Amino acid sequence: MKFVIVEQGGKQYRASEGKTIEVDRLPNEVGETITLEDVLLFVNDDEVTVGTPTVKGAKVQAKVVDHFKGRKILVFKYRPKERYRVKSGHRQQYTRLLIELIEME
Secondary structure: OEEEEEEEOOEEEEEEOOOEEEEEOOOOOOOOEEEEOOEEEEEEOOEEEEOOOOOOOEEEEEEEEEEEEEEEEEEEEEEOOOOEEEEEEEEEEEEEEEEEEEEEO
């Protein structure tokens, strides 16, 4: 089984061909193809290549499937005995990527 560990937006994701990953919002349009070049680990069956810090010549082509919002996170600030209460929420924006091709030069 072929898979890679890619870095996108300061986070690491395990990606394999035909699967989707959810990364932080990207400025690309839906249907656009992008190339992820920060490959940290490349595994092809029993062959494992670890990058120092990245694997040279490894690329991942992905297609932007859609943009969506994550679940709501509630933020509640409270100071006892001071009548200070602030409740707010946040929904993170994400991009879903379909991994089309993993290649090693």
